Amino acid sequence: MNTLATYNIKGGVGKTTAAVNLAYLGAVDGRRTLLWDLDPQGAASYLLRIRPRVKGGGKALIRGKTSLDEAVRPTEFDRLDLVPADFTYRNLDLVLDAAKKPTQRIARLLAPLAGDYDLSILDCPPGISLVSENVVHAADTLLVPLIPTTLSVRTLEQLDGFVAELDHPPSLLPFFTMVDGRKRLHREVIDDLRTRRGDLAAAAIPALSLVEQMAVHRAPLPAFAPRSRVTHSYQDLWAEVRDRGAATRR
Numbered sequence: 156m157n158t159l160a161t162y163n164i165k166g167g168v169g170k171t172t173a174a175v176n177l178a179y180l181g182a183v184d185g186r187r188t189l190l191w192d193l194d195p196q197g198a199a200s201y202l203l204r205i206r207p208r209v210k211g212g213g214k215a216l217i218r219g220k221t222s223l224d225e226a227v228r229p230t231e232f233d234r235l236d237l238v239p240a241d242f243t244y245r246n247l248d249l250v251l252d253a254a255k256k257p258t259q260r261i262a263r264l265l266a267p268l269a270g271d272y273d274l275s276i277l278d279c280p281p282g283i284s285l286v287s288e289n290v291v292h293a294a295d296t297l298l299v300p301l302i303p304t305t306l307s308v309r310t311l312e313q314l315d316g317f318v319a320e321l322d323h324p325p326s327l328l329p330f331f332t333m334v335d336g337r338k339r340l341h342r343e344v345i346d347d348l349r350t351r352r353g354d355l356a357a358a359a360i361p362a363l364s365l366v367e368q369m370a371v372h373r374a375p376l377p378a379f380a381p382r383s384r385v386t387h388s389y390q391d392l393w394a395e396v397r398d399r400g401a402a403t404r405r
């Protein structure tokens with residue numbers, strides 16, 4: 156099983172949108188896919204029409220009283236399952252802090268499912284917390300959505316620093332999102348960063364109000380707007396994720 160996580164210290168940058176669309180595209184591409192909504196806000200669960208509830212809450216999972224398997228729910232799409240959010244995830248840091256090896260709990264919960272899925276995607280809440288440290292530990296690749304502004308580029312550099320200190324750092328796949336081609340600053344930030352780092356995805360996701368309609372349709376973009384250019388850019392991004400070998404390791 157290959158584990159990806161959408162990750163950014165910043166909030167509202169398109170983590171959940173990418174997690175849901177890439178999970179859907181992975182499943183369409185034949186991967187048995189598990190999406191874990193780790194954000195107590197439950198946006199990914201909402202978008203896939205699953206009630207945000209885990210029996211016993213996050214505490215039971217972290218303490219090993221509930222297995223991850225018991226929390227899995229099928230979605231209406233073939234090969235795509237979800238571990239829903241639970242409002243108790245807001246206290247996950249406290250529960251993790253009290254656990255043994257507190258940065259490895261999420262990886263350990265995923266391990267028994269390695270034979271059941273080809274791909275798992277973790278949708279992480281924003282910020283730096285024990286939850287995000289767990290996610291960084293569990294993921295083979297961090298997909299990092301970046302809005303093309305100078306500040307986002309700085310947060311990416313902070314993430315480089317954080318990841319570099321780990322024994323087994325995940326690979327980073329930063330990609331631009333909410334790109335407005337009419338804004339000169341967006342074009343400049345993108346061009347500049349492309350000259351400075353080779354790990355950026357070639358695919359970039361445009362800013363389009365259609366994306367916000369995912370919450371109206373409660374569905375991934377390819378399911379209700381298969382011909383939109385934003386759907387095509389997520390398809391390109393999925394192809395890059397897959398071709399970088401990220402979808403086959405482990």
Ligand SMILES: Nc1ncnc2c1ncn2[C@@H]1O[C@H](COP(=O)(O)OP(=O)(O)OP(=O)(O)O)[C@@H](O)[C@H]1O
Pocket residue numbers: 165166167168169170171172173194198279280281332333334360361362363364365366367368369385
């Ligand atoms: N390419 C895009 N164009 C326009 N709007 C977008 C785009 N991508 C995401 N959005 C919108 O921006 C908002 C934030 O996106 P999303 O929830 O994916 O971000 P997030 O990083 O998961 O946020 P949080 O940190 O709160 O978890 C949503 O309303 C979403 O519909």
Ligand SMILES: [Mg+2]
Pocket residue numbers: 170171172194198279280
């Ligand atoms: Mg989110």
